[in-house]
Amino acid sequence: CVKAPTILVWFGGRGYRGLTLVLTFLCYTSYHLSRKPISIVKSQLHPNCSALGTNPHNGSNSTTWCSWAPFDQDNYKELFGALDNAFLVAYAIGMFISGIFGERLPLRYYLSGGMVLSGLFTALFGLGYFWDIHVLWYFIIVQVCNGLVQTTGWPSVVACVGNWFGKGKRGLIMGIWNSHTSVGNILGSLIAGVWVSSEWGLSFIVPGIIIAAVGIACFFFLVEREWWQRADTQHSRSQGCPFLPADPEDVGCSPPLSAESSESPKEPPEEPEAISFLGALRIPGVVEFSLCLLFAKLVSYTFLYWLPLYIVNVAHFGAKEAGDLSTLFDVGGILGGIFAGLISDYSGGRATTCCVMLVVAAPMLFLYNRIGQTGIGTSVAMLIVCGALVNGPYALITTAVSADLGTHESLKGNAKALSTVTAIIDGTGSVGAALGPLLAGLISPTGWNNVFYMLIAADGLACLLLARVVVKEVRGWCGYMARKRGYVKEQ
Template identity: 25%
Template sequence: MQATRTSPHTESPVAPPPPLSLQTRMVLLSYFAYFFYYFTRKHLSVATGSLVNEGFSLETIGYVNSAYAVCYAIGQFLSGALGDRSGPRIALCAGMCLSGISTLAFGLFPFVAVLAIGFTANGLFQATGWPNTCKLITSWVSDARRGRVMGFWLSCYIIGSMAATAFSGYLLKEYGWKEIFLVNGVVVTVIGIIQGLFLINRPEDRGYTFETSVAAAETAAEKKHGFLVMLKNPSVLFLGLSYFGLKYTRYTLFAWLPFYLEKVVGLTKDAPAHVSNGFEAGGVLGLILGGYFADRFFPRNRCRLALLALVGMIVAVYIYRFASSGLDIAGNVAGLAAIGFFLYIADSIISGTAAQDLGGTGSTASACGIINGIGSLGQILAGIVPVKLSQWYGWNSVFISFIVFGVISCLAVFPVARRKRLIEA
C-alpha cells in the first residue's frame, strides 16, 4: 500500500494519484474529442469540387477558408487563456456542439451567406480543441509518463483527419455533397455532448493529485499569470513563427489537395479524397518513428528533430512538384506520404510536446494557444493565396510557396533547436 505523504508546511495528507483506469478514460475521451473535431474541419475541402460544379465561386470558397482561419487564430489565444483559468470540459463541449450546428446549418440551407457565416464562425468553435485537449493531457498524465502517452495521443489529429476525409468522400460518393454537412454536423454535436457529460477537468476535482500541496500552490500561481508569461517567452514566439510556415503548407494541402488531384492530376469521383489521405498516412508513420527518435536521440530538446524534419519536408515537396502530374495513383500516394512523414514530425513537436515542455502543467493551454494562434496566421494565407497563385502562375507556384514557407519555419525554429535543453533545470 502506498504510504501517505504530507506537506512539510501543512502536515496535512496529500491526495493519492488518480487510478490508471480514470487516467486512461480521460486520455481516450480527449483523444476522440480532437479526432472528431476534424469531421467539421475537413468536410469543406472534400465538397469543394462539387460546390464549384453547383455554381459556387472558387474564389468565394477561398475567402471563406481565410475568414475561418482568422477566427481560428483569434480563438486560439482566447481558448488558451481561458482553458488555463476555467478548465477544458465546458470549452470542448460548447465548441464541438457549436461547430456541429454551424456545419449542419449549411447542409439545411445551402446558400453562400450561410456558408460564409457558418464556416467563419466555425473557426472560433474549432479553436477550442487543441489548447484544451492538450491541457487535459498535462493534467491527467504524470510527467514521467507523458512522453509515451503523447506518442499515442498525437496520432488523433492525423488519424482523425484521414477518417474525416474518407468519411466525407464516402458520403459524397453515396449520397451527395449536402449529406457531408448534415451527417458530420450531427456526429460532432453528439460527441460534444458526450464530452460535456463525462470529462473531468483535473484530478483534483475528484480528490486526486500528482503533486504535493506546495507544488500545487506553485502551479496555481503559474496558472494565474501563465498566458502573459508564455507570451513573453522568446522560445514560444519562435515556435509560433515556425508553425506559421508549417501551418500554411499543412492547411493548403487540407483545403486544396482533393481539388488539385481532381483538376490537375485528373482523378475522378471519390479518388481525390482517398488519395489525399496518403498525406496523413505518411504522417502517422512519421509520428510513430519521430516519437521514438525524439526520445532516443533528442530527449533534452526535441526541436532539433523538428528542424531536421522541416528540411526533409522541403526536399519531399521539391521532388513531388515535378512528378505529381505524371504519377499514377500509387505514385501520388507515395509522394504525398513522404511530405506528410516529415511535416507531421515537425508539427507534432512544435505544436505539441515542445509547447507542453515550455508551458508546464499550469500554462500548457496558453503555450499551445499562442503557438497555434501565431501559426494560424499561416492558415489564413492558405485560404486564398493558393487560389491566386494557381490562377496567376499555375499550381507549380503553390508548391514553390511551400518551399518558401518551409525555409521560414527552419529559420524560426533554429534558435530554439540550438539550446542544449528546451527547459532549463
C-alpha cells in the same frame, strides 16, 4: 481509510488516465472530422452546368446536380479561398482568446460546449443545400462562427493530457495521441465522400452530428486532471488506498489527518494565478516555436484544404477518388507524428528533430509536384512521405513542445500556464493556416508549380526560425559529451 471497490480504485488511477487519453483523442478526431468536408465538396461545387450542356439541379428535392451557385463561376478558386480564410482567420483570432478562457473555466464544460456548437455550425453549412441557399455571405458567416467555436478544442485537450502525463515519454505518447488529427481528416474525407456526388449537404450534417455527440460524451465522462496530485498519496497508500483524489468522497477514501489538522482544519493552499499573455510570451522558446509553427501549419493546412482539388486537376481523378487518395497524406502524418515524438524523446532535441524533418520535406514537396502524378504507386509513396515530413514537426510542436513549455521550469510549478501557452503557439500557427489556403487560392490560377514553390519557401522559413533553439540544443549535447569524456578520463 475506507477502501473503495476494486474496480473503482483502479478506474480512479490508471483507468482515468487511459479514459482521458481516449476521450481527448476522440474529441479532437471529431474536430478535424468536421473540418475536412469542405475540401472534399469543393471539387463538386464549381462545375458550370451550362458549359456541360445540362440543366442545373440545385433544388432541395433533386438527387443530382452539377453546380452550386455562386461557386459555379470562373472565380470559384477565389471564392473557395474566401470560405477557407473566413474559418481560419476567425480560428486564429479566437485561439489567442480561447487559451485565456481555458485557464479560468472548467475544461470539461468549455470543451463539451464548444463541440456542441461546432456540430451546430457544421450542420448549418450542409443545411444550405437542403434550404437551397445560394448566398455567399451565408456560408461565410457560418464558417466564421464555426472557426470561433472550434478554438475551444486544442487548448483544452492539450491541457488535459498535459495534466496527466509527465515529460519522460511525453513526445512518444503525444505523438501517438496526436494521430487524432490525421484520423479525423481520414474519417472526414471518407464520410464526406459518401454523399459528395449526390446530396453534399449530408457531407456536413453527419460530421456535425458526430462532433456534437462526442461533446456530450465528453461532458459526462472527461476527467481533466489528476485528483490526487495535491494529496498525500504516500500516506493514503500506506493506509490501503492506492489513490487519493482531491475529493476523497468520490472513491470512498478519507484523507490522512495529522494531529494538527484534527484539532484545527487548515485552509487549502491558494491556487496559483493564471499566467498573463505577456508572461507566457516570456517563457524561453515560446516565440521561436510559435513562429515556426506559423509556417509549418501554412504548409499542412494548404494540403488539408487543397490537396483533393489538386489531385482532381492534375491527375484527373473523380471527386471521391481524389478524396480517398488524399487520405494517404494523413496516413503519413500519423507515422511522422509518432516518429518525431520517439526521436525527440530519445535525443531530447525537440527543435532539432523538427528542423531536420523540415529540411528533408522541402525537396520531397518538389519531387511530389514533379513526379507524384506519374503513376498510382508513385503517388501513394510520395503522399505518405510528404505527409510524414510535413505533419511530423507540426504534430510535435502542437503537442509535446507546447506541453513542455507550458510546464517550463521558469513557471515554478504553476500548471495554469499550459492552456495559455498552447493557445499562443497554436494561435500563431493558425495565422499560417489562414494564409496558406488563401495564398493557394490566389496563386493556383497561375499554375500549381507556383503553389508548391510557396510551400517550399514556407518550409525553409520554419526551419530558419528554429535556428537559435537548435544551436542551444547542439551546444547542450556537446557539453554533455565533453563532461562524459572528462568523467571517463578521471576514472
